[in-house]
Amino acid sequence: MERRDFLKQSVFASGMTLIPSFLKGMEFLSPDQLSGYKNVIIIQLSGGNDGLNTIIPISNDIYHSARPQIAKKINQTLKITDDLAFNNNLKAIKNLYDLGEVSIINNVGYPNPNRSHFRSTDIWQTASDTNQYLSTGWVGRYLDANCQLPYQAIEVDNSLSLALKGNKMNGIAVSDPNQLYRTTREPFFNTIVANTQKEMLDEDNQGYLYKTMLETYSSASYIHKTSKIYTTNTEYPQTSFAKNLKTIANFIVSGLKTRVFYSSLGGFDSHVNQLNSQDRLLKIYAEGIGALVEDLKKNDRFNDTLILTFSEFGRRVKQNGSRGTDHGAANNVIAIGGSLKKAGVYNELPNLHDLDNNGDIKYTIDFRSIYATILNNWLDVDNQSILNKDFKKLQFV
Amino acid sequence: MMISLNDKQIQHLYWRTGFGISNHELKIVRKLSKDQIIDQIFIESTKASALSMDFGILEKHPKDLSVAERKQARQLRNKKMSELNILWFKQLTTTKEVLREKVTLFFHDHFAVRLRTPRACIHLNNVIRNHALENFGDMLMEVSKSPAMLIFLNNRQNRKNSPNENFAREVMELFTLGRDNQYTETDIKEAARAFTGWNFTQNGSYIFRKNHHDYGVKTVLGKTGNFTGEDIIKILLEQKQTARFICQKLYRYFVNDIINQNHIEILTNAFYDSNYNLKTVFNLMFKSDWFYDSKNIGTKIKSPIELMVGISKPFKVEYENPKVLLYLQRRLNQMLFFPPNVAGWPGGKAWIDNSTLMLRLKLASLTLNSGVIEWQDKIDIPENPMMSQQVYQKIKSKLQKKVKTEADWDIFLSNLESKNKIALTHLIIQPELSKAANRVVSNLDENDTKNFIIELMSLPEYQLC
Numbered sequence: 001m002e003r004r005d006f007l008k009q010s011v012f013a014s015g016m017t018l019i020p021s022f023l024k025g026m027e028f029l030s031p032d033q034l035s036g037y038k039n040v041i042i043i044q045l046s047g048g049n050d051g052l053n054t055i056i057p058i059s060n061d062i063y064h065s066a067r068p069q070i071a072k073k074i075n076q077t078l079k080i081t082d083d084l085a086f087n088n089n090l091k092a093i094k095n096l097y098d099l100g101e102v103s104i105i106n107n108v109g110y111p112n113p114n115r116s117h118f119r120s121t122d123i124w125q126t127a128s129d130t131n132q133y134l135s136t137g138w139v140g141r142y143l144d145a146n147c148q149l150p151y152q153a154i155e156v157d158n159s160l161s162l163a164l165k166g167n168k169m170n171g172i173a174v175s176d177p178n179q180l181y182r183t184t185r186e187p188f189f190n191t192i193v194a195n196t197q198k199e200m201l202d203e204d205n206q207g208y209l210y211k212t213m214l215e216t217y218s219s220a221s222y223i224h225k226t227s228k229i230y231t232t233n234t235e236y237p238q239t240s241f242a243k244n245l246k247t248i249a250n251f252i253v254s255g256l257k258t259r260v261f262y263s264s265l266g267g268f269d270s271h272v273n274q275l276n277s278q279d280r281l282l283k284i285y286a287e288g289i290g291a292l293v294e295d296l297k298k299n300d301r302f303n304d305t306l307i308l309t310f311s312e313f314g315r316r317v318k319q320n321g322s323r324g325t326d327h328g329a330a331n332n333v334i335a336i337g338g339s340l341k342k343a344g345v346y347n348e349l350p351n352l353h354d355l356d357n358n359g360d361i362k363y364t365i366d367f368r369s370i371y372a373t374i375l376n377n378w379l380d381v382d383n384q385s386i387l388n389k390d391f392k393k394l395q396f397v
Numbered sequence: 398m399m400i401s402l403n404d405k406q407i408q409h410l411y412w413r414t415g416f417g418i419s420n421h422e423l424k425i426v427r428k429l430s431k432d433q434i435i436d437q438i439f440i441e442s443t444k445a446s447a448l449s450m451d452f453g454i455l456e457k458h459p460k461d462l463s464v465a466e467r468k469q470a471r472q473l474r475n476k477k478m479s480e481l482n483i484l485w486f487k488q489l490t491t492t493k494e495v496l497r498e499k500v501t502l503f504f505h506d507h508f509a510v511r512l513r514t515p516r517a518c519i520h521l522n523n524v525i526r527n528h529a530l531e532n533f534g535d536m537l538m539e540v541s542k543s544p545a546m547l548i549f550l551n552n553r554q555n556r557k558n559s560p561n562e563n564f565a566r567e568v569m570e571l572f573t574l575g576r577d578n579q580y581t582e583t584d585i586k587e588a589a590r591a592f593t594g595w596n597f598t599q600n601g602s603y604i605f606r607k608n609h610h611d612y613g614v615k616t617v618l619g620k621t622g623n624f625t626g627e628d629i630i631k632i633l634l635e636q637k638q639t640a641r642f643i644c645q646k647l648y649r650y651f652v653n654d655i656i657n658q659n660h661i662e663i664l665t666n667a668f669y670d671s672n673y674n675l676k677t678v679f680n681l682m683f684k685s686d687w688f689y690d691s692k693n694i695g696t697k698i699k700s701p702i703e704l705m706v707g708i709s710k711p712f713k714v715e716y717e718n719p720k721v722l723l724y725l726q727r728r729l730n731q732m733l734f735f736p737p738n739v740a741g742w743p744g745g746k747a748w749i750d751n752s753t754l755m756l757r758l759k760l761a762s763l764t765l766n767s768g769v770i771e772w773q774d775k776i777d778i779p780e781n782p783m784m785s786q787q788v789y790q791k792i793k794s795k796l797q798k799k800v801k802t803e804a805d806w807d808i809f810l811s812n813l814e815s816k817n818k819i820a821l822t823h824l825i826i827q828p829e830l831s832k833a834a835n836r837v838v839s840n841l842d843e844n845d846t847k848n849f850i851i852e853l854m855s856l857p858e859y860q861l862c
Contacts, residue, residue, distance in 0.1 A: 118511065122738055131566065135743040135747055158728070159730070160750045160751070162737075165747065165750065170750040173750065173751060180751075183755045188837075188852060188855055189755075189758060189855070192837055193833075195832070195833035195834075196833045200831050200833060205698050206828055206857070206861060209749065210857055212750070213758075216751040216754060216755060219751065220751075
């Protein structure tokens with residue numbers, strides 16, 4: 001169904017008032033429909049997470065000699081293989097790994113890597129080449145091509161990342177469904193929306209403003225109402241990251257018709273004394289994910305969920321002069337889910353003998369191959385129209 | 398050719414060349430002819446008032462700093478970046494040189510640089526301001542040689558035998574010819590060689606480092622020679638495509654998102670023939686009849702800065718804690734001095750998503766009336782689960798507590814010529830009201846003038862100019 005037709009049908013079906021018809025026409029997924037409704041949760045570790053101290057090549061001499069003060073000792077790690085180990089703050093992830101629910105993809109990056117946070121984040125979010133400036137994100141283009149409603153991609157945050165911006169449609173940014181709902185309760189705005197009619201929703205800028213306003217109202221109302229269906233009793237850590245994951249779990253288990261969730265955890269820019277700061281953040285990450293997975297399992301939704309964790313770049317192999325690391329290039333990506341096709345260590349470990357001119361890890365898997373795999377194998381849509389190119393599909397889902 | 402302008406057209410001219418017009422100014426310029434008004438706008442911008450601030454220890458040579466001072470310098474840089482942002486915002490709302498500031502804002506986006514080095518940023522901003530109504534070629538040359546640009550696009554790392562193509566690529570793709578226009582990857586590689594050696598000294602003045610320069614023969618855009626960076630800029634300016642690309646961008650910014658090819662050709666010819674005189678091209682643009690076509694009036698989505706300055710200016714708004722300006726800019730996705738990347742802000746519809754739109758609609762009431770939009774519900778909508786005004790007002794959002802301001806309503810209200818509903822609507826709102834807005838406005842109470850104005854400024858139509 002065309003989006004505009006949808007708006008016509010559901011917004012205006014009952015005459016001039018907007019909100020009531022939305023409430024009437026609103027549907028959520030019933031428990032039997034829920035099964036098989038796949039979704040993906042994307043987590044960005046912002047600031048450039050040091051992948052080498054996250055998933056550690058513990059037997060590699062170069063790793064230890066390049067990082068005399070910040071290399072992890074074997075007793076600070078959790079063994080994966082003889083050569084590889086998790087940072088011991090990733091206990092929850094290690095537990096999932098042992099259950100066959102984690103796939104570690106090494107050396108993910110792109111040609112001619114950019115080492116600016118902002119630029120590299122843009123590249124990851126828009127799925128562009130390094131010299132290409134796109135104003136739409138890959139999730140936004142997924143919405144454009146495959147979805148009818150903006151809330152099919154939700155960012156749990158106060159503002160919307162470029163990743164979720166499309167040409168025709170944007171995703172919805174919501175940190176707290178009640179708060180989003182409240183912003184739409186302003187009586188004056190409500191009256192404007194109630195008076196809005198379909199012929200005003202032209203393609204011009206004025207029509208676009210009204211259309212976005214309507215979509216915000218319908219989404220806020222839908223998310224508010226639907227997310228009340230389920231409130232988790234799983235215990236989450238007291239961090240804002242875990243709180244966001246809890247919101248996502250509530251959305252998923254309540255049967256929100258959302259395909260893509262987006263969230264981030266910041267602070268990984270570890271130029272100085274990185275051991276403490278990174279360990280603390282990895283713990284926040286792992287404990288949050290642990291609670292989320294437990295929640296989804298309890299509610300039988302984990303088999304339909306894929307959690308992808310990435311960072312805009314990895315860090316330099318060699319430590320710097322302040323017990324930290326500088327901006328690097330290729331990095332590991334973690335895929336977690338109840339229906340992985342290939343769990344474990346997906347590909348070869350980083351080759352520390354063969355670094356690029358900056359002393360950074362070279363990429364062997366283009367990050368867009370991961371997107372292509374998710375779009376194609378998990379969300380069952382044509383990835384080429386979204387990524388503008390054909391990337392090799394991987395086999396982790 | 399139109400000789401005079403009606404009020405709507407004058408407002409249009411002032412929104413596009415600045416941040417709107419007060420009723421007081423409107424009363425005065427209404428008596429002038431179109432050409433007189435435009436000439437006056439240029440005359441008011443004759444001067445260029447540079448931004449200036451004290452940088453403390455950042456002015457010192459880094460080598461002369463103690464360890465403690467170095468740490469302090471890092472924090473000071475961040476602090477000064479915030480102050481710089483607020484300083485410019487203040488200048489935008491209070492300046493008499495309105496057109497010059499508006500054009501500076503345009504080129505701040507065109508020559509987008511995102512750095513945490515306040516001295517380099519203020520310098521670049523002042524360079525742009527100085528040339529804003531003069532010669533684009535001169536501006537391009539000085540911008541290219543500014544520390545900010547040399548740092549941001551890595552030209553300091555661009556050396557003989559180890560070229561860095563970043564600047565050479567962007568100068569063609571974003572600053573002159575436009576993406577995929579008339580140049581090749583080879584042109585970029587060759588041009589990068591010509592820019593080798595461009596650098597700056599510790600005190601921030603440009604220096605040509607001979608040892609780093611590649612003196613070999615280069616071929617760029619079909620020309621061959623022992624080119625320097627200056628030669629490449631000259632070659633780029635010789636391409637008429639450069640004039641066309643700049644005029645297209647100016648048109649999108651000052652006239653309409655949707656380009657009219659005929660108008661572009663007229664502007665391009667004038668720009669190119671005047672050797673890139675910006676005043677010439679602006680003068681032609683603002684004096685053309687098509688600039689005032691109804692399809693160009695009230696159709697542009699205000700940038701966050703246009704919106705914020707437009708609200709603050711007529712009320713001489715004072716912010717109790719000016720840092721809230723940074724917060725609002727961030728939430729609305731336009732932080733001065735922090736464009737997302739070298740391509741600048743995407744603009745237009747890209748300003749709008751669910752979170753930015755709701756904040757934008759709320760901004761006038763937040764800034765001018767402690768977040769309150771009075772609303773007496775006269776329309777009977779039985780099914781509407783609206784909160785009553787009273788209940789709503791009790792929920793003071795965090796935002797309302799944050800945005801504390803003083804707005805000079807007395808001066809605004811005393812300058813109004815008419816408090817009649819139609820007159821006020823025309824003064825505040827540029828586009829024609831939508832049917833929804835029309836119905837809402839027809840039910841509003843105009844006797845409470847202050848509240849009626851807040852309501853008008855809370856309509857989606859106020860987001861357009």
